[in-house]
Amino acid sequence: MTIRVFLLDDHDIVRRGVRELLESDRRLHVVGECGTATAARRLLPALCPDVAVIDVRLPDGSGVEVCRELRSACPGSRALILTSVDEEEALTAAVLAGASGYLLKDIRAIGLNEAVHAVAAGDVLLTPLRVQEVRREWGDPFPQDRGLARLTGAERLVLGGIARGLTNTEISTHLSLTEEEVRDRVSAILVKLGHSVPRTVIGGHQRPRDLRPLLSRGQAEQAEPMDIEHKTEHLPVYQSLQLLRTAPVGRLAVVIDGEPAIFPVNHVVDRGTIVFRTGAGMKLAAATGTMVAYEADGYDLQTGIAWSVVVTGKARQVRALHEVLDAMDLPVTPWEGNSKPHVVRIEPTTITGRRFHIPAAVREASRQSPPSAEPSHQP
Structure with missing residues (x-):
């Protein structure tokens, strides 16, 4: 059986090298690739690969967010986080993303291909004990980590859902939120934990950001009445x-x-x-x-x-x-x-x-x- 693989990395040379390693195995087929979060959000739900190999740091967002959105759009897809950061940060990113494992960019062909085969078969390449330690730290009401200490109560509720392995869709149902509200809170969590940059700053330019989803529904209604009869949602x-x-x-x-x-x-x-x-x-x-x-x-x-x-x-x-x-x-x-x-x-x-x-x-x-x-x- 052929395993369909998607590559997301902003470095063309890295992407080309990983593709060559994967395609040295006839049982692996690269069905798509790109270098930005924006392109991945368009391509991944359409392709629904068996395994997506995703870089953590992207020029226009976070691979963690892309991975979480993939899991909601294509529940059968698995993901591997590809990163050059240290293993501790890679482990945290993988747990945040709901990925099945992580790979460091100096991995060799045999290790890469074996990892893709294992993840496609349903294996999780994360040490259960270390995952439990990360999740336990997230649940600490008085965390030592400064990023965790900065999270709001609403963000901690979403982080609790992430710790339980829920997708964005499942978290939205559990907390009675829209998926857009969940995605906004996930983005804020990643920024505070150092796994992403604020969406308002991309490519050195300040972009306006719609703050309405971050308000409670009652505050939003008071802040700006909306003509719901004529609104088109893309x-x-x-x-x-x-x-x-x-x-x-x-x-x-x-x-x-x-x-x-x-x-x-x-x-x-x-x-x-x-x-x-x-x-x-x-x-x-x-x-x-x-x-x-x-x-x-x-x-x-x-x-x-x-x-x-x-x-x-x-x-x-x-x-x-x-x-x-x-x-x-x-x-x-x-x-x-x-x-x-x-x-x-x-x-x-x-x-x-x-x-x-x-x-x-x-x-x-x-x-x-x-x-x-x-x-x-x-x-």
Whole structure:
């Protein structure tokens, strides 16, 4: 079985070297790489690799945050922290990130590849006793570490969830917070513990920061009333994929003879890709091996919340035996009942999600307007 690996390191030379080491093992396949946290947040949820090798320190953020967001978006993905810092700091970073282990950058090929295989198999390459010591220190009400002493009560609650091995999504549910609030508090924790830099200072430039998520909800409402009827929320990739999973029917857009064509398609989301079945015909010929667009949406009439997700990427027919066998286990129900033996996978290059509120007047009108009647034909 091939293990899909993603590399995140801001040094091209390091990344190239690690890639060569990994690909010396035919059982390992590097499916993607990048050098910034921003690019990783776009690529990782779309790829959902088996193992991500992540550098701690990045020019535009922290690898720890990227790792935590990956765990929420792709629960089946494992991570290894790659670092040149001392082992004590590397251990703390790995525990904060929820990673399965850490690697120092002077590791040799055999050690690197063995670590990736072990983590992919579910092993944790951290000494349990040392992990317990780190977590115990985090729970000390009177910590000796100055960074821990600076944490607020709200941040300590989030740190407690991290110590228990919870993902950001699980912490948000447990503490009744939004995931954005959890991410903001994780960022503050990493800054105070010396594992990141403030988001407001990137590349030497001061950037404005929205402080509303850091306020309590009551304070936020007093600070700035929000026109919720007209607000559009741009969703991160992992939330967009979660919404796609709730709406199995979407629309596939392809080009046929120079003209756009749209087909209704039943799909499933599998490891960050879109999978559907089709027959041998125009749709298969138009989609295979080309760039396509795929869109799905949803609307709740009671709450007035609507959403739309658009995926663009290259579609390819699944032919390899191991992929065909995997696809047979997916709950892909064709749009029409006739034979649809061909499986197509869309590998995203962009995933754009938006959520917004429909104005109350429009909702009320849609409730009251009668369904359009078909014209009657008298004999």
